[in-house]
Amino acid sequence: MMMTPISTSRIESDSSQHRSWKRRAATLRAVIALALLGSIVGSTGCIAGAVGAIGQQIERGKKLDVPAQYEGLEGQTSAVIVNADYATLVEHPAVVANITANVSARIKLYVKDASVLPPGQVLDWQYRTPQWRALPHGEIAKELGVARLVFIDLYEYRLNPVGNSYIWDGVAAANIGVVEADGLSPDEFAFTANVVAKFPNKEGIGKESARREAIERGLLTLFIQKSSWLFYRHIEDKYPEY
Numbered sequence: 001m002m003m004t005p006i007s008t009s010r011i012e013s014d015s016s017q018h019r020s021w022k023r024r025a026a027t028l029r030a031v032i033a034l035a036l037l038g039s040i041v042g043s044t045g046c047i048a049g050a051v052g053a054i055g056q057q058i059e060r061g062k063k064l065d066v067p068a069q070y071e072g073l074e075g076q077t078s079a080v081i082v083n084a085d086y087a088t089l090v091e092h093p094a095v096v097a098n099i100t101a102n103v104s105a106r107i108k109l110y111v112k113d114a115s116v117l118p119p120g121q122v123l124d125w126q127y128r129t130p131q132w133r134a135l136p137h138g139e140i141a142k143e144l145g146v147a148r149l150v151f152i153d154l155y156e157y158r159l160n161p162v163g164n165s166y167i168w169d170g171v172a173a174a175n176i177g178v179v180e181a182d183g184l185s186p187d188e189f190a191f192t193a194n195v196v197a198k199f200p201n202k203e204g205i206g207k208e209s210a211r212r213e214a215i216e217r218g219l220l221t222l223f224i225q226k227s228s229w230l231f232y233r234h235i236e237d238k239y240p241e242y
Contacts (some may be wrong), residue, residue: 004181018115024079034155037149039056052229060227062237062239063235063236063237063239064231064235064236064237065109065233065235066229066234066235068194068229068230068231068232069191069193069231070118070178070190070191070230070231071231072112072148072178072180072190072191072194073111073114073148073150073178073231074109074111074112074113074114075112075113075148075238076114076116076147077115077116077117077145077146077147077148078107078116078120078146078147078148078150079104079116079117079122079141079144079146079148079149079150080099080100080103080104080107080114080116080117080122080150080152081100081126081140081144081149081150081151081152082096082099082100082152082154083133083152083153083154084157085098085155088154088157090155092216095154095157095220096123096154097119098124098220098224099117099152099154099220099223099224099227100122101119102118102121102220102224102228103150103152103224103227103228104117104118104119104122105119106224106225106228107150107228107232109230110228110231110232110234111231111232113182114234117144117145117146121144122144125143125144128179129143135190136186136187137149137151137177137179137186137187137188138179138181138186138187139187140179141179141182141186142237143182146181147180147181147182148178148179148180148181148224149178149179149181150176150177150178150231151177151178151189152174152176152227153174153175153176153177154172154173154174155173155174155175156171156172156173156174156207157171157172158170158171159212159215159216159219163191165207166206166207167198167204167205167206167207168205168206168207168209168210168215169198169203170198170199170200170215170216170219170228171195171196171197171198171219171220172194172196172197172220172222172223173194173195173197174194174195175192175193175194176192176193176194176195176227176230177189177190177191177193178190178191178192193230195223195226195227195230196222197219197222197226198219198222199215199218199219199222200215200218201241202208
């Protein structure tokens with residue numbers, strides 16, 4: 001049986017076509033690989049962005065364990081007394097009683113073995129002793145019968161910017177000192193701190209957007225918290241909103 005010989009030109013043609021198909025296949029694989037690589041890179045960017053956002057959110061939500069700045073109220077009898085100027089007393093007649101009562105309550109609740117004079121007794125003594133501001137600090141502590149006197153000098157308290165009653169911009173600021181009546185210098189402060197609270201934390205909030213009661217409640221809550229935190233270990237936001 002005789003076999004028909006295959007021409008050399010046909011073999012070369014088939015070989016050429018095969019090489020062309022291989023080149024096309026290689027090109028297609030390269031295109032697909034590049035597309036996949038672009039997809040992976042894009043996905044990696046999205047993942048990195050998501051991880052970064054989550055990380056920022058976790059960081060913003062972190063808490064801090066903060067020690068007391070003054071620990072001398074532990075195991076002692078104490079009283080909280082608040083001083084404010086006449087203009088503040090006229091415009092905000094309840095502010096002194098509110099701060100006195102709430103700071104006293106938090107010290108009694110959170111300071112170990114602290115015995116706090118009831119705020120009603122302090123306010124009654126202030127009312128019955130109109131010249132109390134002229135007394136030495138040690139004498140005030142003696143009159144109240146306590147070893148520690150927490151003196152809150154409220155030098156600024158307002159709900160609006162000066163000269164603009166249409167915008168809410170609350171500020172409560174005080175110098176806070178502690179008198180140690182049994183110390184070497186009972187008329188001097190053994191500890192001092194400055195506390196400033198502001199509420200709300202946004203500018204330009206008008207009277208039509210919030211009620212006076214809500215602004216004052218928010219401001220007092222923040223100021224009382226910051227003031228009482230001086231005296232006991234507590235947890236704070238690492239990045240507080242206010």
